[in-house]
Amino acid sequence: MEFRHLGRSGLMVSEISYGNWITHGSQVEEDAAKACVQAALEEGITTFDTADVYAGTRAEEVLGRALKGRRRESLEIFTKVYWPTGSGPNDRGLSRKHIFESIHGSLRRLQTDYVDLYQAHRFDHETPLEETLKAFDDLVRQGKVLYIGVSEWRAEEIARALKIADEMGLDRIVSNQPQYNMLWRVIESEVVPLCEKEGVGQIVWSPIAQGVLTGKYAPGAAPPAGSRATDEKSGAGFIKRLLDDEVLTRVQRLKPLAEEAGLSMAQLAIAWVLQNPNVSSAIIGATRPEQVRDNVKASGVTLEADLLQRVDEILAPVVERDPAKTVSPSRRP
Numbered sequence: 001m002e003f004r005h006l007g008r009s010g011l012m013v014s015e016i017s018y019g020n021w022i023t024h025g026s027q028v029e030e031d032a033a034k035a036c037v038q039a040a041l042e043e044g045i046t047t048f049d050t051a052d053v054y055a056g057t058r059a060e061e062v063l064g065r066a067l068k069g070r071r072r073e074s075l076e077i078f079t080k081v082y083w084p085t086g087s088g089p090n091d092r093g094l095s096r097k098h099i100f101e102s103i104h105g106s107l108r109r110l111q112t113d114y115v116d117l118y119q120a121h122r123f124d125h126e127t128p129l130e131e132t133l134k135a136f137d138d139l140v141r142q143g144k145v146l147y148i149g150v151s152e153w154r155a156e157e158i159a160r161a162l163k164i165a166d167e168m169g170l171d172r173i174v175s176n177q178p179q180y181n182m183l184w185r186v187i188e189s190e191v192v193p194l195c196e197k198e199g200v201g202q203i204v205w206s207p208i209a210q211g212v213l214t215g216k217y218a219p220g221a222a223p224p225a226g227s228r229a230t231d232e233k234s235g236a237g238f239i240k241r242l243l244d245d246e247v248l249t250r251v252q253r254l255k256p257l258a259e260e261a262g263l264s265m266a267q268l269a270i271a272w273v274l275q276n277p278n279v280s281s282a283i284i285g286a287t288r289p290e291q292v293r294d295n296v297k298a299s300g301v302t303l304e305a306d307l308l309q310r311v312d313e314i315l316a317p318v319v320e321r322d323p324a325k326t327v328s329p330s331r332r333p
Contacts, residue, residue: 001044002300006280007174008199011116011147013076015274016299017047018292019205019283020059030062032287037066039289043296047076049177049203049283051121052106053083060109068111075116078203079106080151080177082121084333093332094124094132103144118145119177123157123328129164137170149175149203154326155190162198173200175280178326180204182213182254182272182315183242190323192278201280204273208284208295210239212247213269215255219248247318254314257307263298266291270298272311 003012018040020033037048050063060079067075081102084092092098103118118139124132139145150158150173158176165172176195178187180202187202195202208214217223223243258268273282284295312319 001046001296003046004280005201006117006147006203007195007201009147009174009201011076011174013047013203013281014045014299015279015281016045016270016296017049017076017078017203017281017283018045019049019285020063021051021054021205021285030065033062034066035289036286036292037063039286039292040296041070043293044299045292045296046074047078047281049078049205050110051080051083051119052085052102052109053080053121057085057105057109060106064109064111072112077110077112077115078117078119078149079110079115080119080121081106082124094120094127094135096131096135099132099135099139103139107144114144114146117147117149117175119149119151119175120153121151123150123153124332125328125330126332129160130168133161133165133168133170137165140171147171147174149173149177151177152179152326152328153191154323154328155194157328158191158198158200159194162200172198175201175203177203177205177283179206180273180276180279181207181209182269182311183209183247183319185319185321186323186325189321191326192276196278202276202278203281203283204279205283207273207282208266208269209242212239212242213251213254213265215251215265217243217248218252219245244318250314250318254311257310257314261301261303261307263301264294266295267298267301268303270295271301271303272308274298274301275303275308 002015004015006013050059081099082094090097136148148171153176161173180187258265270282273279286292
């Protein structure tokens with residue numbers, strides 16, 4: 001496992017991190033979840049990402065139990081706040097009240113005294129940004145949070161947060177967590193240039209596009225049994241837009257490139273996002289330990305420029321690049 005700085009901060013993270021969105025507490029049983037976490041640890045992953053909203057707070061509980069007994073200093077544990085975790089009007093968003101109440105719930109579920117990174121899961125248009133940033137800064141001062149970041153924020157939102165932090169003398173955000181993969185490149189034109197300049201690193205999710213970039217979904221064929229596309233409780237809604245015959249046909253054309261590089265399709269997809277120097281870590285998820293063991297082999301891989309160009313040529317007509325596709329709700333959900 002290779003390690004990278006999280007943005008321009010001093011924090012080192014494993015360049016492949018383990019995330020438990022729509023798996024722990026939902027898609028897989030706890031024994032399987034623990035086996036996946038064990039495989040991640042054995043393969044050198046030290047960075048674990050979750051959120052209070054995942055599986056209605058159950059994902060944090062499962063991760064906390066799976067990591068119990070591990071030397072805390074050897075791990076980087078990330079979580080997030082914004083989406084509803086209760087039925088009350090203040091059980092959502094980035095108000096000072098919700099941030100403080102949410103961190104205490106997350107710490108309890110994760111069975112830890114602090115999280116290494118606390119992330120604003122979306123931009124909150126109903127809370128003054130100064131209020132949000134001051135609340136995060138206070139948690140840093142209290143030692144409950146070591147670093148702060150955001151997730152799925154636009155370039156202009158990140159820029160505003162950095163400006164306010166500098167003006168008020170607050171801790172700056174060190175990371176953004178966007179969706180990023182061969183098919184979804186909306187951060188490249190605006191977010192990445194800004195973040196490179198300001199020292200903000202990307203912790204990217206969905207590097208294999210919900211499994212589409214593994215090549216297991218064939219054009220004109222029903223999704224494989226047990227795959228994310230068949231799980232109506234969690235994954236099916238997210239992957240539906242990618243199950244387009246043109247997309248799937250072009251993904252199949254990547255197989256010879258993966259074979260040429262001596263990689264599995266998943267390894268090629270993860271290695272591809274790691275070629276971007278602004279990416280600090282790529283988050284993988286798994287329902288089986290063997291998926292973890294396969295994916296981590298992308299760490300440290302260098303892809304030749306010619307191969308990267310051929311990837312672009314194959315996928316160009318189906319790649320999404322519009323930065324306006326990064327959207328936070330105009331009102332709290």
